[in-house]
Amino acid sequence: MEKKQYQLLGVMSGTSLDGIDIIEARFHFNSGTSYKILHGTTIPYDEFWKKKLSSAVNMDEQELQHLNFEYTRYLGNVLKQFIDENGLHGLDAICSHGHTVKHEPQNKYTLQIGNLKELAKITGQKVVCDFRVQDVQLGGQGAPLVAIGDKLLFSEYDYCLNLGGFANISTEEKNRRIAYDICAVNTVLNYYAHKLGLEYDEGGKIAASGKIIEELYGKLNSMRFYIEKPPKSLGIEWVNREILPLISQYEENIPDVLHTYIKHIAFQISEEVENSSEVKVLVTGGGAFNDFLITELGKKSSAQFVLPSAELINFKEALIFAFLGALKLRGENNILKSVTGAEKDHSSGVIFNP
Numbered sequence: 001m002e003k004k005q006y007q008l009l010g011v012m013s014g015t016s017l018d019g020i021d022i023i024e025a026r027f028h029f030n031s032g033t034s035y036k037i038l039h040g041t042t043i044p045y046d047e048f049w050k051k052k053l054s055s056a057v058n059m060d061e062q063e064l065q066h067l068n069f070e071y072t073r074y075l076g077n078v079l080k081q082f083i084d085e086n087g088l089h090g091l092d093a094i095c096s097h098g099h100t101v102k103h104e105p106q107n108k109y110t111l112q113i114g115n116l117k118e119l120a121k122i123t124g125q126k127v128v129c130d131f132r133v134q135d136v137q138l139g140g141q142g143a144p145l146v147a148i149g150d151k152l153l154f155s156e157y158d159y160c161l162n163l164g165g166f167a168n169i170s171t172e173e174k175n176r177r178i179a180y181d182i183c184a185v186n187t188v189l190n191y192y193a194h195k196l197g198l199e200y201d202e203g204g205k206i207a208a209s210g211k212i213i214e215e216l217y218g219k220l221n222s223m224r225f226y227i228e229k230p231p232k233s234l235g236i237e238w239v240n241r242e243i244l245p246l247i248s249q250y251e252e253n254i255p256d257v258l259h260t261y262i263k264h265i266a267f268q269i270s271e272e273v274e275n276s277s278e279v280k281v282l283v284t285g286g287g288a289f290n291d292f293l294i295t296e297l298g299k300k301s302s303a304q305f306v307l308p309s310a311e312l313i314n315f316k317e318a319l320i321f322a323f324l325g326a327l328k329l330r331g332e333n334n335i336l337k338s339v340t341g342a343e344k345d346h347s348s349g350v351i352f353n354p
């Protein structure tokens, strides 16, 4: 008989570098698909890992290989501890994204570390991982991958917007799902918060205290990425190459930079959402806790920006990676060509047995 229920761990390490999101979730496949989050936690990175992971984009191949082994071992032990501490039994698999260190889909290259077979050995569990590489090899962007989960698990919303290291959005257009990255969010905001000795700008309070730098606002909104048509995705390489140099001449006043950058994010998002009070947008990712950003969004767009429970805000991406793993285990497609631009819909992910 076809298996209808899956008990999985979903694991996500995002580009904001805050930590490893882990959830235990259950999925039921009947006429539709339903989910239940049983448990979620974020294991924050210590300074050692923050430093390593943020410098990885500049490493050569040999250093990256070494880092990949080291990080897989670390991740495996974190997950094993989570499983032991919570007494988890009967998991079908761990579905893990790993951590993106490089993303150059135009060169058919994307690298997520932490996706080696040792993960299955250390945890003693079946692992489904490395979801992006096959898509990039098929000519796709390899991102955003959450779109199929948005479509099948959150169809009551007109748009799903995630405010993580980067903002991405997904919606139905002409009876097909489309999704793409909009702009950088917490990768940039955190970079300037760090200069003030802070992890991040809590509630966007520092940004709110600043004022707009009109010249910078104009330059940010003129970047070429914004006129490109989807499918499109962003990586930290783009932030380092295009955004930080543009801002550097203004950075003696960080509150003003943060203020301006948040207005820029709000404007770019408002450009992608239909401007109607009928429209419902699910907002997730840590940026949903940035009150100043949410207020600015509300000023620029009349759409309803819906903030769900803190659990869903924090763990929606991990939940959907668990879902992508479930689809892979079922032999069903988990990546849509309409989203990434790959040559076909396909079932992505690598399976390792313990």
Ligand SMILES: Nc1ncnc2c1ncn2[C@@H]1O[C@H](COP(=O)(O)OP(=O)(O)OP(=O)(O)O)[C@@H](O)[C@H]1O
Pocket: 012, 013, 014, 015, 016, 017, 018, 162, 163, 164, 165, 166, 186, 189, 190, 200, 201, 202, 203, 204, 284, 285, 286, 287, 289, 290, 291, 317
């Ligand atoms: N209370 C808060 N106020 C302002 N910003 C916050 C708050 N809480 C979290 N954040 C921001 O959210 C970030 C974490 O967001 P999230 O976990 O969604 O990112 P991520 O998983 O790395 O993203 P992605 O995978 O989408 O790139 C933090 O680094 C911080 O910038």
Ligand SMILES: CC(=O)N[C@H]1[C@@H]2OC[C@@H](O2)[C@@H](O)[C@@H]1O[C@H](C)C(=O)O
Pocket: 014, 015, 100, 103, 110, 142, 143, 144, 145, 146, 147, 164, 165, 166, 167, 168, 181, 233, 234, 235, 317
């Ligand atoms: C290459 C990569 O890791 N991209 C991430 C990143 O973080 C946010 C945004 O850029 C998104 O496109 C993607 O992650 C989400 C989870 C996704 O694939 O849907």
